[in-house]
Amino acid sequence: MSDLRKRIFSDLIEAMKKKEAVRLDTLRLLKAEIMKFEVSGKAKVEAGASEILPLVTRLIKQRREAAEQFRKGGREEMAMKEEAELKVLEDYLPAQLTAGELEQIVREAIEQVGAKDKAAMGKIMGVVMGKVKGKADGATVKSTVEKLLS
Missing domain, CATH: 1.10.1510.10 (Uncharacterised protein YqeY/AIM41, N-terminal domain)
Incomplete structure (x- = not known):
């Protein structure tokens, strides 16, 4: 168990x-x-x-x-x-990422994918969600990605 x-x-x-x-x-x-x-x-x-x-x-x-x-x-x-x-x-979720930690992960994903605009948002989201599984809400990740791509 x-x-x-x-x-x-x-x-x-x-x-x-x-x-x-x-x-x-x-x-x-x-x-x-x-x-x-x-x-x-x-x-x-x-x-x-x-x-x-x-x-x-x-x-x-x-x-x-x-x-x-x-x-x-x-x-x-x-x-x-x-x-x-x-x-x-x-109470049963792992400790959530801070805004700064999430932003750092998103920046790394943007570099990894080589994204320049919002057209690559799906690829970035896929990479980020794989890394933060359970540690960040999808809506929060999406807003962070949008903010950094604009």
Whole structure:
């Protein structure tokens, strides 16, 4: 069992014992996603950290989008619930890159690809996303690439 998987499952049990409703619901959802992934046959036996991180990232993105939609619809209490779940999920991501670190990686990718304009943005994004997997949000990477190419 991977360390990340162990941590998620032990935190789930701890949340049950402490009766932390939001944390418990969020971890149950994450556990269900992991189990669904494992049953689908995509995982060899058990999902490792490299397979769990994209699941966590996807759930975080869903929570961000849901909170935004709830705010647009005037449902502040639901938006706050989604953001609370988002904070729980963010605990399972690796440390995020700072703006300076991300900028340095993007500059290196631009040099590597030999890009001069935004036409090569897809190639740059591919290189950068491969390097920062799980450590930076795609939207943040995109805005950094656009800023440095302009």
